[in-house]
Amino acid sequence: xxxxxxxxxxxxxxxxxxxxxxxxxxxxxxxxxxxxxxxxxxxxxxxxxxxxxxxxxxxxxxxxxxxxxxxxxxxxxxxxxxxxxxxxxxxxxxxxxxxxxxxxxxxxxxxxxxxxxxxxxxxxxxxxxxxxxxxxxxxxxxxxxxxxxxxxxxxxxxxxxxxxxxxxxxxxxxxxxxxxxxxxxxxxxxxxxxxxxxxxxxxxxxxxxxxxxxxxxxxxxxxxxxxxxxxxxxxxxxxxxxxxxxxxxxxxxxxxxxxxxxxxxxxxxxxxxxxxxxxxxxxxxxxxxxxxxxxxxxxxxxxxxxxxxxxxxxxxxxxxxxxxxxxxxxxxxxxxxxxxxxxxxxxxxxxxxxxxxxxxxxxxxxxxxxxxxxxxxxxxxxxxxxxxxxxxxxxxxxxxxxxxxxxxxxxxxxxxxxxxxxxxx
Amino acid sequence: xxxxxxxxxxxxxxxxxxxxxxxxxxxxxxxxxxxxxxxxxxxxxxxxxxxxxxxxxxxxxxxxxxxxxxxxxxxxxxxxxxxxxxxxxxxxxxxxxxxxxxxxxxxxxxxxxxxxxxxxxxxxxxxxxxxxxxxxxxxxxxxxxxxxxxxxxxxxxxxxxxxxxxxxxxxxxxxxxxxxxxxxxxxxxxxxxxxxxxxxxxxxxxxxxxxxxxxxxxxxxxxxxxxxxxxxxxxxxxxxxxxxxxxxxxxxxxxxxxxxxxxxxxxxxxxxxxxxxxxxxxxxxxxxxxxxxxxxxxxxxxxxxxxxxxxxxxxxxxxxxxxxxxxxxxxxxxxxxxx
Numbered sequence: 216x217x218x219x220x221x222x223x224x225x226x227x228x229x230x231x232x233x234x235x236x237x238x239x240x241x242x243x244x245x246x247x248x249x250x251x252x253x254x255x256x257x258x259x260x261x262x263x264x265x266x267x268x269x270x271x272x273x274x275x276x277x278x279x280x281x282x283x284x285x286x287x288x289x290x291x292x293x294x295x296x297x298x299x300x301x302x303x304x305x306x307x308x309x310x311x312x313x314x315x316x317x318x319x320x321x322x323x324x325x326x327x328x329x330x331x332x333x334x335x336x337x338x339x340x341x342x343x344x345x346x347x348x349x350x351x352x353x354x355x356x357x358x359x360x361x362x363x364x365x366x367x368x369x370x371x372x373x374x375x376x377x378x379x380x381x382x383x384x385x386x387x388x389x390x391x392x393x394x395x396x397x398x399x400x401x402x403x404x405x406x407x408x409x410x411x412x413x414x415x416x417x418x419x420x421x422x423x424x425x426x427x428x429x430x431x432x433x434x435x436x437x438x439x440x441x442x443x444x445x446x447x448x449x450x451x452x453x454x455x456x457x458x459x460x461x462x463x464x465x466x467x468x469x470x471x472x473x474x475x476x477x478x479x480x481x482x483x484x485x486x487x488x489x490x491x492x493x494x495x496x497x498x499x500x501x502x503x504x505x506x507x508x509x510x511x512x513x514x515x516x517x518x519x520x521x522x523x524x525x526x527x528x529x530x531x532x533x534x535x536x537x538x539x540x541x542x543x544x545x546x547x548x549x550x551x552x553x554x555x556x557x558x559x560x561x562x563x564x565x566x567x568x569x570x571x572x573x574x575x576x577x578x579x580x581x582x583x584x585x586x587x588x589x590x591x592x593x594x595x596x597x598x599x600x601x602x603x604x605x606x607x608x609x610x611x612x613x614x615x616x617x618x619x620x621x622x623x624x625x626x627x628x629x630x631x632x633x634x635x636x637x638x639x640x
Numbered sequence: 641x642x643x644x645x646x647x648x649x650x651x652x653x654x655x656x657x658x659x660x661x662x663x664x665x666x667x668x669x670x671x672x673x674x675x676x677x678x679x680x681x682x683x684x685x686x687x688x689x690x691x692x693x694x695x696x697x698x699x700x701x702x703x704x705x706x707x708x709x710x711x712x713x714x715x716x717x718x719x720x721x722x723x724x725x726x727x728x729x730x731x732x733x734x735x736x737x738x739x740x741x742x743x744x745x746x747x748x749x750x751x752x753x754x755x756x757x758x759x760x761x762x763x764x765x766x767x768x769x770x771x772x773x774x775x776x777x778x779x780x781x782x783x784x785x786x787x788x789x790x791x792x793x794x795x796x797x798x799x800x801x802x803x804x805x806x807x808x809x810x811x812x813x814x815x816x817x818x819x820x821x822x823x824x825x826x827x828x829x830x831x832x833x834x835x836x837x838x839x840x841x842x843x844x845x846x847x848x849x850x851x852x853x854x855x856x857x858x859x860x861x862x863x864x865x866x867x868x869x870x871x872x873x874x875x876x877x878x879x880x881x882x883x884x885x886x887x888x889x890x891x892x893x894x895x896x897x898x899x900x901x902x903x904x905x906x907x908x909x910x911x912x913x914x915x916x917x918x919x920x921x922x923x924x925x926x927x928x929x930x931x932x933x934x935x936x937x938x939x940x941x942x943x944x945x946x947x948x949x950x951x952x953x954x955x956x957x958x959x960x961x962x963x964x965x966x967x968x969x970x971x972x973x974x975x976x977x978x979x
Contacts, residue, residue, distance in 0.1 A: 407863050469852050
């Protein structure tokens, strides 16, 4: 066997494992950012929806993305993937398949950020199927398959748009339909702090995601040729670092407090932003992209909260706002050499004019709109199928651990809220 | 509202009201007239608490017989400093002329009666239990001195906090000399040990940030007071803490921050100009009295309702307060002029 072929496949298997481990990061991040009474539910739903997305991706998702394109809109072959002889992108088909599956799972988990602490378990199940079949694969086909945006020369190396923006738009549709959590806003519209129960979990979650991101971005090289994955990893590290520092400094300067959740979101925003551009920009630009991502996430968090949109895990800011910025950033910073190597054209700051920026903008608008509208419609369908997306007021107050699963993530530490309320019933 | 005039001289006379509810009603009737003027409001608070205390004494005497010893009932906190807003919680204590073994039980009962009476009149119980109903704040003169010594010897954050609370005490009923005696004892102790004042300064050294790096006021971002500035923590406390330290250093019995500033301004140049800032904040808070419905409300001023000029004044006051505290701390840490 060709050693290079073997190395490439081994590298992508490692990358797949890293990306799957990011689900562990999301468990810690989400559970830590929400209240104790929902911790077990959040951890559990992440695992079983990983199961759902895996099955759906195997059945139809991969085929919709990489199957024979129907007019650049959707693929229509290669369903129920399973031929061990196939080859794709110089990899064993199964290796490529499983790596792509992990990305679909990340997009779904991002989308579920908008569900946190108030969506029915059945809403998770139904929407996991619908999103994995009809939202993510469409956008992925447009950009990474043989779709119409890919044909324009769109630069999205590892998925700022495909994975993060798509997930964030679904999260936005969900959070708008679900409405804010009980107690998030006062009657006059002023927000309350519904603090997460464990900042250590949140920080560990971010660290785990950060590590996993090397599989996400560097793995997207799909091979070990020239060890280009090292350059991608370098840009990834720099952007994450710059995002964390920038977010901490802006929060400190503006609020007078070095807010930990904002700093953590800054690191994630840097990672999300560099995801599109990691193979197209110089390291100094990665730092700038990370800094802007970190600043952007701070203002975005404030903006959504002011708009009355309750985004418990900050998915809209971290994955949405930073996803948009990351996608646009190659339109500014892509170097001619790297663009030639990885596709598309040089950015505005390298004499490429507005051409690449225009492509990036079109893709953000088209994919963002599609993901939002499709998710909104699918959520309305879900709502009608299961009789409402949101748990009852009593269930929300007692927590989803007990109301949806019958046991607490922290049985010794959580008292059923409903028991404390003497309703006279 | 009719008050017993002699209470202002510290004498114990029969109460003018026959129920706490009646005092509460009288308070409600009068408060609107004085709420906008910090000085008048604090005089009124004194009268309402005096009447409540007089009624409490009267009720306890009818149950347990005459007060067994001379005593001093004093107030602390913002009441002690005469810096109360429209709503205020309870902070008070008792010193009696005699031994704990003989009289503390009686005076603790008096403290409990006062506590319950004040709660009815509209002064919430102190969450930290700084009330004459608690044995820590109700002692004979000898035990008070002992307790102060213990507080200083223990050298704990909590015990120093108790001492700082006590330093703001002001007599409302009874003989001034009982309280003055204990305070003199504190001043003597502190002046004889250079380390103590520094330790006291450390106890209140945390300052809440009032402005951000861009010079903007920092109102609450979340919760029911979104958009409002916690003027107590951000505005008043740096002045209060600084001037309390200077009062201890100088052996001043005055409790109001303004009086303390007036008494020290000639000696310490960094106090100059701060009196106007503090007054401006008292007036600013009083001007929002109509928005103050609860005890928690009085700690906030809505930044979005401030005029440009008021914002400027508040920013300057916050900045100057920080400067005042930093200079005071520096002075205390340097030991200059102390020993």
